Amino acid sequence: MENTKPTEISSTKMFEGFNKRYKHHSPTLNCSMNFHIYFPPSTSPSQKFPVLYWLSGLTCTDENFIIKSGAQRVASTEGIALVVPDTSPRGLNVEGEADSYDFGVGAGFYLNATVEKWKNWRMYDYVVKELPKLLSDNFPQLDTSRASISGHSMGGHGALTIYLKNLDKYKSVSAFAPIVNPINCPWGQKAFTNYLGDDKSAWEEYDATCLISKFNDVAATILIDQGGDDKFLHENQLLPSKFDEACRNAKAPLLLRMQPGYDHSYYFIASFIDDHIRHHAQALNP
Amino acid sequence: MENTKPTEISSTKMFEGFNKRYKHHSPTLNCSMNFHIYFPPSTSPSQKFPVLYWLSGLTCTDENFIIKSGAQRVASTEGIALVVPDTSPRGLNVEGEADSYDFGVGAGFYLNATVEKWKNWRMYDYVVKELPKLLSDNFPQLDTSRASISGHSMGGHGALTIYLKNLDKYKSVSAFAPIVNPINCPWGQKAFTNYLGDDKSAWEEYDATCLISKFNDVAATILIDQGGDDKFLHENQLLPSKFDEACRNAKAPLLLRMQPGYDHSYYFIASFIDDHIRHHAQALNP
Numbered sequence: 278m279e280n281t282k283p284t285e286i287s288s289t290k291m292f293e294g295f296n297k298r299y300k301h302h303s304p305t306l307n308c309s310m311n312f313h314i315y316f317p318p319s320t321s322p323s324q325k326f327p328v329l330y331w332l333s334g335l336t337c338t339d340e341n342f343i344i345k346s347g348a349q350r351v352a353s354t355e356g357i358a359l360v361v362p363d364t365s366p367r368g369l370n371v372e373g374e375a376d377s378y379d380f381g382v383g384a385g386f387y388l389n390a391t392v393e394k395w396k397n398w399r400m401y402d403y404v405v406k407e408l409p410k411l412l413s414d415n416f417p418q419l420d421t422s423r424a425s426i427s428g429h430s431m432g433g434h435g436a437l438t439i440y441l442k443n444l445d446k447y448k449s450v451s452a453f454a455p456i457v458n459p460i461n462c463p464w465g466q467k468a469f470t471n472y473l474g475d476d477k478s479a480w481e482e483y484d485a486t487c488l489i490s491k492f493n494d495v496a497a498t499i500l501i502d503q504g505g506d507d508k509f510l511h512e513n514q515l516l517p518s519k520f521d522e523a524c525r526n527a528k529a530p531l532l533l534r535m536q537p538g539y540d541h542s543y544y545f546i547a548s549f550i551d552d553h554i555r556h557h558a559q560a561l562n563p
Numbered sequence: 564m565e566n567t568k569p570t571e572i573s574s575t576k577m578f579e580g581f582n583k584r585y586k587h588h589s590p591t592l593n594c595s596m597n598f599h600i601y602f603p604p605s606t607s608p609s610q611k612f613p614v615l616y617w618l619s620g621l622t623c624t625d626e627n628f629i630i631k632s633g634a635q636r637v638a639s640t641e642g643i644a645l646v647v648p649d650t651s652p653r654g655l656n657v658e659g660e661a662d663s664y665d666f667g668v669g670a671g672f673y674l675n676a677t678v679e680k681w682k683n684w685r686m687y688d689y690v691v692k693e694l695p696k697l698l699s700d701n702f703p704q705l706d707t708s709r710a711s712i713s714g715h716s717m718g719g720h721g722a723l724t725i726y727l728k729n730l731d732k733y734k735s736v737s738a739f740a741p742i743v744n745p746i747n748c749p750w751g752q753k754a755f756t757n758y759l760g761d762d763k764s765a766w767e768e769y770d771a772t773c774l775i776s777k778f779n780d781v782a783a784t785i786l787i788d789q790g791g792d793d794k795f796l797h798e799n800q801l802l803p804s805k806f807d808e809a810c811r812n813a814k815a816p817l818l819l820r821m822q823p824g825y826d827h828s829y830y831f832i833a834s835f836i837d838d839h840i841r842h843h844a845q846a847l848n849p
Contacts, residue, residue: 289830
């Protein structure tokens with residue numbers, strides 16, 4: 278019997294709270310997975326924190342956001358726990374899983390694969406179902422009924438699609454440089470063909486630009502920051518104007534901020550993460 | 564003829580300013596060296612920024628502070644340029660230079676080695692002489708006559724010793740978990756034996772606790788943060804109480820803050836870097 282209960286593997290104090298890293302066996306993915314939680318400082322032992330999930334981008338793990346974003350600063354003062362999962366199953370040794378940076382390991386795309394070969398790639402169920410239950414079962418200091426979701430690039434795509442498909446589960450969403458229309462960009466087409474097969478109606482279930490017309494009853498404004506000098510913007514991987522247009526048609530509230538001169542890196546994220554944490558704090562701690 | 568003029572090798576926008584990385588040939592070290600500058604945003608083309616040098620610790624390069632500290636946030640608003648050199652010469656292929664993490668590559672200790680084998684390890688002259696001249700010759704937006712210095716661990720040792728030996732060149736000093744009494748700790752004894760030989764009077768020239776009795780006419784309070792759960796504190800590598808005692812004897816102003824629960828990592832630095840930047844801003848932009 279594998280250990281599905283999370284084991285703490287590191288703990289580091291930061292801004293009076295703690296970055297803690299855990300390891301557990303995921304039945305959804307059938308492998309061992311790591312995740313980070315940043316716990317803000319407690320004012321009383323019974324204090325419960327709302328949760329902001331952060332979904333990272335291609336090639337990242339559960340570590341990048343914790344090390345580079347500086348999000349803990351405002352999470353500490355706003356009293357929001359940050360939950361940062363990994364980006365894909367690891368260690369399954371599926372043939373070809375590590376052949377490219379944009380598919381397989383580090384590139385789960387937060388969907389449930391339907392092609393047999395990639396059957397373990399079920400990051401959608403992992404993030405939406407397994408992880409929240411694991412948190413509420415094991416961390417009494419977290420109030421998972423108050424949850425929001427954010428992410429970067431592939432993880433921004435994950436945050437938007439997961440939010441739109443689960444408006445009852447998340448109070449708000451935001452994203453940095455998200456892949457908002459994956460069915461129309463090379464990254465998305467490569468991933469969806471391999472994970473979901475050739476039926477494009479299945480692809481639309483994981484495309485924020487398609488989903489917004491179906492699920493437009495969003496309570497909090499969708500916040501997106503996009504760097505103006507992001508090379509992936511210019512390579513048409515991100516397509517924010519498509520999402521902007523779809524939001525207008527659907528009358529869904531979107532605040533899309535173009536940030537001149539910024540690129541796709543964590544330096545960009547660090548520059549604006551405070552605004553995102555505060556955006557979620559308004560929805561989580563009204 | 565090697566290129567001693569710095570060449571820009573990357574530029575990334577952050578907090579409205581720019582992290583820029585440069586490469587140059589160092590005549591002092593006789594190898595190619597990288598350094599980072601964070602330029603705060605300019606309000607006018609003629610604006611000149613004071614400089615805060617950051618000296619990193621063992622195993623670090625010019626990248627760690629730029630990626631992990633979050634120092635750019637307050638440097639941006641305070642209008643202070645951050646200058647971050649590497650920690651030792653690299654690429655000289657001296658036999659044994661990479662055999663241990665605490666000596667040779669990544670472990671220059673900010674001194675001028677006198678043992679022939681390590682004659683290129685002249686990080687003291689590099690930081691105190693070559694780099695300031697290179698900055699004033701090549702970056703008109705920097706006012707190197709207004710400079711302060713800070714660092715972490717081995718780099719905290721570097722900042723303190725360089726400051727004390729050059730009170731005319733730096734307006735203020737601060738350090739995170741510095742090695743303040745290297746002649747009495749294993750890291751210092753290993754490095755000094757190899758770089759400086761067996762004459763312990765030479766060692767004292769690079770020991771902050773020895774130097775403070777000679778150079779105690781410091782203008783700004785010396786700020787030191789030390790994590791209470793720092794394993795190197797408990798292994799007697801850092802010895803802050805020795806420096807505290809020496810400062811009391813010398814009547815030198817020291818603010819030594821023990822920070823309970825914090826370790827030796829950049830999470831600790833990120834938690835308190837704002838205070839350090841503001842401490843230096845008071846001296847640099849009075």
